[in-house]
Amino acid sequence: MEDGQGARRPLIGVSTYLEAGARWGVWELDAALLPAGYPRLVQRAGGLAVMLPPDAPEHAAAAVARLDGLVVAGGPDVDPARYGAPRDPRTGPPAPERDAWELALIEAALASGTPLLGICRGMQLLNVALGGTLVQHLDGHAEVVGVFGRHPVTPVAGSGYAALVPEETSVPSFHHQAVERLGAGLVATAYAVDGTVEAVELPSAKGWVLGVQWHPEMGEDVRVMRGLVEAAR
Numbered sequence: 001m002e003d004g005q006g007a008r009r010p011l012i013g014v015s016t017y018l019e020a021g022a023r024w025g026v027w028e029l030d031a032a033l034l035p036a037g038y039p040r041l042v043q044r045a046g047g048l049a050v051m052l053p054p055d056a057p058e059h060a061a062a063a064v065a066r067l068d069g070l071v072v073a074g075g076p077d078v079d080p081a082r083y084g085a086p087r088d089p090r091t092g093p094p095a096p097e098r099d100a101w102e103l104a105l106i107e108a109a110l111a112s113g114t115p116l117l118g119i120c121r122g123m124q125l126l127n128v129a130l131g132g133t134l135v136q137h138l139d140g141h142a143e144v145v146g147v148f149g150r151h152p153v154t155p156v157a158g159s160g161y162a163a164l165v166p167e168e169t170s171v172p173s174f175h176h177q178a179v180e181r182l183g184a185g186l187v188a189t190a191y192a193v194d195g196t197v198e199a200v201e202l203p204s205a206k207g208w209v210l211g212v213q214w215h216p217e218m219g220e221d222v223r224v225m226r227g228l229v230e231a232a233r
């Protein structure tokens with residue numbers, strides 16, 4: 001598929017929520033959901049967005065094989081059992097189907113060299129997939145329930161993220177978990193003022209791999225997503 005200027009628009013898959021009892025119109029049914037900011041950001045960055053609802057993990061490689069790029073979206077807390085930690089009382093309820101599906105998607109993307117962007121939970125799950133651990137609760141990154149805040153993020157000079165966004169930026173965020181021990185091969189490439197890891201990259205990967213702790217789909221800056229889309233071309 002080409003855009004209006006004749007350039008090919010890469011197919012970008014975005015993982016989704018699976019929610020019980022979602023309501024719209026007169027209906028209340030189980031639904032695969034994705035906040036509209038995700039496909040809109042993919043589209044604004046020059047890609048075609050497709051939704052990837054949770055499926056059996058054994059189908060992940062076939063799904064990724066049909067994509068040019070993959071976004072693992074934000075969402076519920078990763079089950080601490082996935083990284084061998086006891087559950088903190090402030091950690092949210094597990095989402096086992098989504099954990100299993102998205103871990104399989106990440107593994108398939110890494111194996112195939114498919115460009116991969118992890119957003120918030122997606123970055124955390126990328127870290128877990130590579131053997132890392134998470135801080136299960138930190139204060140100051142989600143101050144009002146259901147409202148995105150903003151805070152500054154500083155890139156590490158010379159990193160792939162800094163090549164996309166070279167300056168300190170104010171980013172939209174809503175999270176209470178973060179990277180603790182980095183997974184194998186991952187490198188921290190941006191930080192918050194309090195030292196929280198805000199971006200990670202995998203220099204040894206076959207393809208383009210970036211995780212960001214914030215929510216670019218809630219802002220106007222398309223540079224991170226454009227990096228994925230350009231890699232996916």
